[in-house]
Structures are given as structure tokens and as C-alpha cells.
Amino acid sequence: MTDNSTIIKLTAAEIAAKIASGELTAVEVTEAHLARIDAVDEKVHAFLHIDREGALAQARAVDAKKAAGEKLGPLAGVPLALKDIFTTEGMPTTVGSKILEGWIPPYDATLTKKLKAADVVILGKTNMDEFAMGSSTENSAYGPTGNPWDLTRIPGGSGGGSSAALASYEAALAIGTDTGGSIRQPAAVTGTVGVKPTYGGVSRYGMVAFSSSLDQGGPCARTVLDAALLHEVIAGHDPMDSTSIDAPVPPVVEAARNGSVDGMRIGVVKQFAGEGYQAGVVQRFNESVELLKSLGATIVELDCPSFDLALSAYYLIAPSECSSNLARFDAMRYGLRVGDDGTRSAEDVTALTREAGFGDEVKRRVILGTYALSSGYYDAYYGSAQKVRTLITQDFEKAFEQVDVIVSPTTPTTAFPIGERADDPMAMYLADLCTIPTNLAGNSAMSLPCGLAPEDGLPVGLQIIAPAMKDDRLYKVGAAVEAAFVEKWGHPLLEEAPSL
Amino acid sequence: MTVTDLVSYEDALASYDPVMGLEVHVELGTKTKMFCGCSTELKQDANSQTCPVCLGLPGALPVVNEIGVESAIKIGLALNCEIAEWCRFARKNYFYPDMPKNFQTSQYDEPIAYNGYLDVQLEDGEIFRVQIERAHMEEDTGKSTHVGGATGRIQGASHSLLDYNRAGIPLIEIVTKPIEGAGARAPEVAKAYVAELRELIKALGVSEARMEMGQMRCDVNLSLRPNGTETFGTRSETKNVNSLRSVERAARFEIQRHAAVLSSGGTIVQETRHFHEEDGSTTAGRIKDNAEDYRYFPEPDLVPVAPAREWVEELRGGLPELPRLRRNRLKEEWGVSEHDMQSILNAGAVDLIVATTDAGAPSDQARKWWMGELARNANETGRGLDELPITPVQVARVAELVTAGDLNDKLARQVIEGVLAGEGDPDTVVEKRGLKVVSDEGALGTAVDEAIAANAAIADKIRGGKVAAAGALVGAVMKATRGQADAARVRELILEKLGVEG
Secondary structure, eight states: OOOHHHHTTSOHHHHHHHHHHTSSOHHHHHHHHHHHHHHHHHHHOOEEEEOHHHHHHHHHHHHHHHHTTOOOOTTTTOEEEEETTBOBTTBOOOTTOGGGTTOOOSSOOHHHHHHHHTTOEEEEEEOOSGGGOOSSSTTOTTOOOOBTTBTTBOOOSSSHHHHHHHHTTSOSEEEEEOSSSTTHHHHHHHTOEEEEOOTTSBOOTTBOOSSTTTOOEEEEESSHHHHHHHHHHHBSOOTTOTTSOOSOOOOHHHHHHTOOOTTOEEEEETTSOSTTOOHHHHHHHHHHHHHHHHTTOEEEEEOOGGGGGHHHHHHHHHHHHHHHHGGGOSSSSSSOOOOOSSSSOHHHHHHHHHHHHSOHHHHHHHHHHHHHHSTTTTIIIIIHHHHHHHHHHHHHHHHHHHOSEEEEESSSSSOOBTTSSTTOHHHHHGGGTTTHHHHHHTOEEEEEEEEEOTTTOOEEEEEEEEOTTOHHHHHHHHHHHHHHHHHHHSSOGGGGSOOO | OOOOOOOOHHHHHHHEEEEEEEEEEEEOOOSBOSSSSOBOOSSOSTTSSOOTTTTTOTTOOOOOOHHHHHHHHHHHHHTTOEEOSSBOOEEEEOOOTTSTTSEEEEOSSSOSEEEEEEEEEOTTSOEEEEEEEEEEEEEOOOEEEEESSSSSSSTTOSEEEEEOSSTTOEEEEEEEOOBOSOGGGHHHHHHHHHHHHHHHHHHHTSOOOOGGGTSEEEEEEEEEEETTOOSOOOOEEEEEEOSHHHHHHHHHHHHHHHHHHHHTTOOOOOEEEEEETTTTEEEEEEEOSSOOOOOOEEOTTSOOBOOOHHHHHHHHHTOOOOHHHHHHHHHHHHTOOHHHHHHHHHTTOHHHHHHHHHTTOOHHHHHHHIIIIIHHHHHHHTOOGGGSSOOHHHHHHHHHHHHTTSOOHHHHHHHHHHHHTTSOSHHHHHHHHTOOOBOOHHHHHHHHHHHHHHTHHHHHHHHTTOGGGHHHHHHHHHHHTTTOBOHHHHHHHHHHHTTOOO
16 A cells, blocks of 8 residues: 555656556545645645546546456556646536636547546646636636745646646646647746647647647646656547648657667757846756756757747737637627626627626737738738748758757746736746747647756756657657756655645 | 619610629538538438537537538539639638637638639520639538517517527539629529529539529629729629529619619619519618628638649549530430420429430430420429429330330320329339220220221211221220220221221
8 A cells, every 4th residue: 555645746657557567546546636636726726627526437447447457558547637728528628717617518629538548537627827828827717826836926827737736746647738838838837847749749629729720739747758658648640630640649658768869969049048038047958958968969059030030920820810719709609698688689798798708818819819810900910920930930940950959948937926927918928938939830849847946946947849740859858858857866856846 | 671763774774884793602512511520411400410510619620521622623623713722711700699600611812713714605595704703612600590570580589599500511602703794684694604503513413502492592793884984883792692583683673773873873882782582672781881801811720722633633524514515415416496495494304304315215205294294293283393203214114105106195194193193113003004005906906896886877988988087986996995095006997997098
């Protein structure tokens, strides 16, 4: 019998192995995590919905399979926290918004189906910035999530619930979505691992859309190998998603088990530096680059001038697409309906519902996007942004002729205090400075911990960027970096987090 | 309804030159919707043919129906269009409760087919070439039913019911370039164009194109300019004109209305118009003084459509004979007048006659039955010819029996009546009703002998050379055999027995 405090600190790979060997039951593992949620989530607020019964039922099914001698999948029985942006049949899906309060989807997202088919135990749905718009989870209509390193600070966003659930040991695995950095930046500020797969690598069917051409679901974990195991489960072609890539999933698990940078050419982009970068972040990043050299990599300095335009292009494309994607929330068919007293017109009810149901950031982006797409402005705004997008893709293509991967800080600063940037959208947007170019180009990237900033003792993330469909390189490099750091520190970074 | 002042058609044309633009929406006959796997079958229970995709539920994504694309390409090729090597869908953003996503997935500046033409034949045989601007793919909306008001319109309704079964059914929108130079024949050209397009769509097998079922809907855009000038006038857009006759009437009405407004010094307002079947008039709808802003942008949820050239050529190679050419060929082959051909066409009998001749019947027989007895029955029972419970093969069999002398016309009509009444195929009806021509020479000889004996006076006249009197004896024999004898053979026998040359 392993006690709960030990179980919750196990990696997903370890949990799966112990369940497969009979050392632990899936029910024990699930109960341990549910107990942890009971103990700390009131403070952390990582979850919007906890599916106790569903999780235990899934765990029992895994144990029954084991008892019947059936072969278990590589993540069978591992508890996972699912970002509340993926539809779950029979379980609420709010996207962090009041507008979908009470909506019970009649269907599972492809990703949800894949998790269930892999016998992963879904503990519940995690908090997020409303419609994934934000970098702090403060834009959730259901209140902010605390960073387990310091509950007065943000856990990143939009997937702050998922990153916080991992960092607080409430779940061994989590799912995030990354439109401009919503997997990687939360991973960076919570000392966890997060991967944005190649666009089209993981099905978007059933993932509530924010910006269709940028949104990408991906794995969140505490180790590189765990992320790879989850990546393999959720990735692959989906005939229900026209933009899903019909090609074999890159060999991510194999890469994660064989970490190495020896002989690799690794790029450092000069545009990912300068004003706005916290000293401790820069310091840890530079140390990481030295580490890569010491592990046998060659460092190449790269110039990607178009990256300076990435944030501007992003804040035209993402709002434009969101203004259209969110048009369906009209109070007609599902979710919130306000003011339907039998006298008001459909238009009035829609207006009142949106007024009450959407938060400020969502309204800001819908208005921005509606404007950018308007006749007479389209070419200047949306059209120009698409051109910048092409330039960024070309800069990446040129860069990857010279290097195998690119590294950068994941985000310019460590976790900032809740409330600090809440009224300053521009300051908030800067959190995604280093992550956005990857979304615009559609290639893959990872964030993993590279130490604590000396000035505040908070985690710093190292971003690794690989070409499209070369996601395995992230894991190969990530595993090597992770192993070297753990050896240097003597333990995973997360063990330095204060106990909750 | 407001009374609209009109000038006479002749006066209107004396001063003004009409320019038309026709926009036709065709619902494709694919088994499933454009972007999901839901059935497209009509007249099902409300909202029974829906799924997360066509309901626009959060998270759902579209996937393009390949057959929809194939149908669009076939239409484009048949309209002599260029087929895009690469094109995208676009979102047309506007709000309406029966549109689940509040944007319509359509195509904007990259249509699948563009720059074509369709030659249409007017009633006097003249060919008029209508230039095609584009044909693009899009999805249909759901249907709103407004309840509680007197008119069925949204004004005055207490609530509205939404049925999304139609939402996502594939549509092809075919847009002409401005049709100029038709002059007084503009309404006729409009009608002929829509008629030809309908025949074409049917021949391609991509839709049944039944206008009365809303499978094909036409918008008539029309403007006038003073004769001899180039600049287009302001147009009106008459929406949902849903029969061939209505297309012609709507164009005619708008020409007269525009002329009345313009010649009294007024200006035409750019607006949509509603067409009224009852009196052929139009009334004002929405004003479109500022171009509506649909905020089109390329649909990011769908990958571009890039039809391989080999595929396009394969489809081109498989195109059927164009309806107009086929019609002219059949007219020649059958040796019928333009007028008769038009009647056959209007009756929807062309394919049935062809199928009947294919089954072995002479074309005149096939035409005679389909345009005679069967057309009458269809008319009386309010059915289309193709809805009658008789097949071309069965009609061909009746014709065969007539040719072989086993049936005469009168009996053949009874056989057809039996088939229509569900008594079985022609041979079964002949059997059951005992309708075969009496050709047993012995039985016939006895009947002839009896008739001669019973009508001695007439028989004498015939012996005396009055051959024409034989008719009376033939009648008597036919009566005795209840019409089942071959009258020509009866006549021969009578003359033979009386020793007279025929």
C-alpha cells in the first residue's frame, strides 16, 4: 500500500507501470488524486468541475480490465485534468464563460474520445481564461486560479487550471490548448512541461474554437516523457477535422526516451530578447544555452525580423476569427438566455445575453475582430496580418535550414501577481511575445522548466521550437535538457515549490 | 397590397433597355449534407436530421462533401466555365436565428467555377448566349416558421419555430453576368435560361431541380437604362421567384414598374422585392442602399479545395449530351415540329419517350401513348408523368402488342388503364381482362357467318358490289366479339365469304 502523498507525486509513466504491475489499483490512484483535490483545490481553484463518479467508474473499468488479464494501454488509469474547452458528453463544458453556463454537450470531442479509449481517468474540467483569451486565467468568469508556487500569483493562461492542477499534484496529466501560448506560458510559470503540437497534429473536433487557424490542443505534464506519452494518445489524423494532418504521428515517445542534443544545431533568435525581459529569466535562459553547448550542441544566432510583427499580426487574426466563431452564441440553441420574457425580440434577447454572458476581454476581441474584417478595413488589417504570417513562416523556414531546433525563453517574465495586469491588456499581451510566432507558422514548440529566477524564486520556462511535424525533436532535446537539470539540481524543479 | 403604377410593356421598351442578372440557387441531390454526414431527405420530422456540425454546436467542425464538390465541378463544366485549380470556402457573417453558426459557409472571391456561358433556345428557335459569372458552393440555412400571426410572417408572430433539417444542405449558386441586348425578349430569355439550367442540372444528375419543392430558386435582378446608353441603371432584386412562368412575369413586371418610376422622373431604390404569384406583381422588401457588410474571410476550418486536373478532365469526359442539343437531335429523329417538341418538353415526357423507344417501341407509338392517354391521366390525377405507376418498358410492351396485331387501340387503352389501376403488367392485364384480339380464324369465321346470316339484306348489297356496306357487318362482328377482333381481318373474311374483291 502506497500512501496518497506518494501516489500523487508519481509521474504518469510510473502510475501506469504500477497499475499494470498490480502494485497499485486505478481506483487507489484516482481516490488519492480526488483526496488531493479535496484538500487543496479550494485554495488553488484549478477545477471548474470535478467528475468524481465518472473518474471512479473509469478507474474501476481499468481495474476490471487488469483483473480480466487484458492488456492495458500506456496511460491506463492515469488521472488527467481536462481543460474546460473540450466537449465532454454529459459533463459541463463552459470554456470559462458564463455564456455556456449549464450547457451539457451531447457529444465528446475527438480528444476526449481518445483519452477515454486509452483508459485515461478524467478527473474533471479545468479553469481557463474565458474562451482561452488571456495569459493569466483571470479572465475566467468563474474566478481566478492561483499559482501553486505562490497563490497570489497567476498560473499563466489561458490554461492556468491545467498547469496549476499539475503543479499542485491534483492530476498527473493535463490537457491544454495553445492559440498564442496558452499551454507553454502556463507551463513556464508553474514549473511544468507543456507542448503545442504542430497545427493539425491533434484534432480540434470538439474543442470550442477561439481562433481556428491558430488553436491547437496539446499535452501538459510534469515530465517530458509523460508529455510524450500523452501526446501519442491524443495525436493523429481525424476525419472529422479537415485541418488535421493525415500523416503518422512523429515518434515522440521514442524521442523522449532517447534525449540527446549531441551534434545538434540549435538556434537562438535575436528578436527574442531585449526590453521587457526579466533579468532572472534572461539569466536562466543563458545558462540553458550554455548547458546545451556542454551537451554537444552547436549554437547558431538567427535573425528573424518578421517576429517583431508577430504580436500585432496575432491581435488581428485571432480577434477576427473569434468574432466569427463566437457569433453562434446567440441564446437560441444552448447556454445562457437572458431577458426572454415573452415580449422581447430575438435580437434583444441575443444582445442582453451577450452583454451578461461575455466578459470584457471577449467583448474587446469580438469588437476588434469585427472591425478588422469590415469592408474597407479588411485589406489594411486582416489582409496585412496574413502577409505578416507568411513572412513569419518564411523566417522559420529559413531558420530551420540552419538549425534543428530554436530555443528561447517561453515568456519574458515569471508569474506576475494576480490583478497586476488585469486592467492593462497590452501588458498582458506581452506575455505571449515568444510563443505567438509558432502559432502563426503552425509549427511545434515545448516549454519546460529551466530553473528559478533568482530575484523572485519563481519558475522560468525554456521554450524549444521545432519545424512542423518534427515534434519528436522537442522531446529529444527536452528530455536531454530535463535530465541534465535534474542531475544538476538533484531533483525535479517542482519539488522546490512550497507545500500547499 | 399597394397598387403600383405601371406603363405598358411596349411603352417601357420604346424608351428603355433592360439589363438583367439572374442568380439561381440549386440544392444538390447529395445523400448527405455539405459539411456533415446528416441525411438530406426532405419532409422528415423537424430537427431529426441534425448533428453537432449542422447545428453549429460549440467545437464542431465542417468537413467538405466530396460529391458536393464533384457536382459543382460538373455544373461548372456544363456551363463552359473554368474550374479553379485552388479555391477556398469563405465565411459570410450575418445574423439570423435559422443559421446555426451565424455565418454561412460559402465562397467569396475564389469560386470553384467562373467565366462560362449557357446557350439558350428561345421559342422561335433563336439561340441567346447567357454569360456566366460564377458558380460557387455554399450551404443552405434552416427554416423558420413564425407562429401566432395572421400572415405567417415574423411581424405579429408570437414565436418562431426553427427546423435545422435543411441547414447544411449543399447549394450551388449560379450567377450570370449582366444580360444585355435581349431587349423586349428579356423576360423570355430569363425564363428560357432558368428552364435550360434546370434541364441541364437534371441531365447532370446532380439535383432533381424541382422549383416547386424549393430545390431550385431564382433571384431576378433587373435595371433599365435609356435606349442607346451604356451605363447600368439602379437594379431591384426580386427574390425567390420559384417557377419558370414567375421568372418571366417578374422580369416583365419590373420592366414596367421601373419604366413607370423613371419616366415620371423618379429614381429606382436599390432594394429587394417580393414576388406575388397571385397577380405577378412585386412589392418592396429590404432597402440595400449601403452594400451589406458580410465581413467575408477565408474559412479557416476547411482546407482549400484543389481539384486535380485529371479528375476535372475525367468529369468533363463523362458529361452528358447538353439538353438543348439532345432536344434538337430528338426533334429531328422523331420528326416533330418545334411546337410539338415544346409540348413534349413541358409535359416532362422527353426522357420517358426515349426510355420507351429504348425498350423497343417505335417513337411515334411512344409519343402517342405518353402525350395522349398517359398525359391525360396524369393531368386528371394531378401527377407528373414520371409519377404514374407505369414504366416505359410497360408502355413499350403495349406498343409491341399493338404492332403484332394482338391489341387494337381500344384494347390497348384498356390495358394501360389496367396497368395504371395496379392490375399488373400489360400481359397480366390482357390475360385477366381477356383483352386479346380474337384471331382464332375458326371462331372469327363462325362470327362472320352468323353476322351474314343475321343481315341477309346487307350481305346481298355487298354481293351486288356495294363493298362499303361491309362496314355494317364488321360492326356486327366486332360487337359479337366484344371488340376483341382485328377489324381489318374481319373485313377481309366478310368479303372473302361473299366472294367479293376488297
